[in-house]
Amino acid sequence: MSPVRLVILAILFYIGYRMLRGLGSSGSGQVEEEKKDRAGKEPGVQDVLVEDPVCHTLIPRHQAVRLRQQGKTWYFCSEDCCDRFIEGGETPRDDV
Known part of the structure; x- marks a missing residue:
């Protein structure tokens, strides 16, 4: 294999790794839900x-x-x- 192909494959593997890792961790929607659960109310709502x-x-x-x-x-x-x-x-x- 030529060195250019190795670099391209390495970049593709890295991108795939980052995408799979991102799917495994909590997404932004889940983070907001966790904040809501911890606070007992929606974020940004201070009081009634x-x-x-x-x-x-x-x-x-x-x-x-x-x-x-x-x-x-x-x-x-x-x-x-x-x-x-x-x-x-x-x-x-x-x-x-």
Whole structure:
């Protein structure tokens, strides 16, 4: 075999090796799925805004004060709003 053919064969084997190796490892779609699984949510989504039923302020859910009552979770912007809700001074409006 001539040296040119050996070089061409070597290049073709290298390209084939890289392609097979790329198929064996996780592709970009699988990487995104793994990130989603680890984080528990889609990448890029930081948090969801929730509305306080007393003062109607929008707050990130992870920063909200939570109250579990009658099987429903209520989110509040502060302890004061939560206390007002518990005392019955404010009622949530479902029509908003």
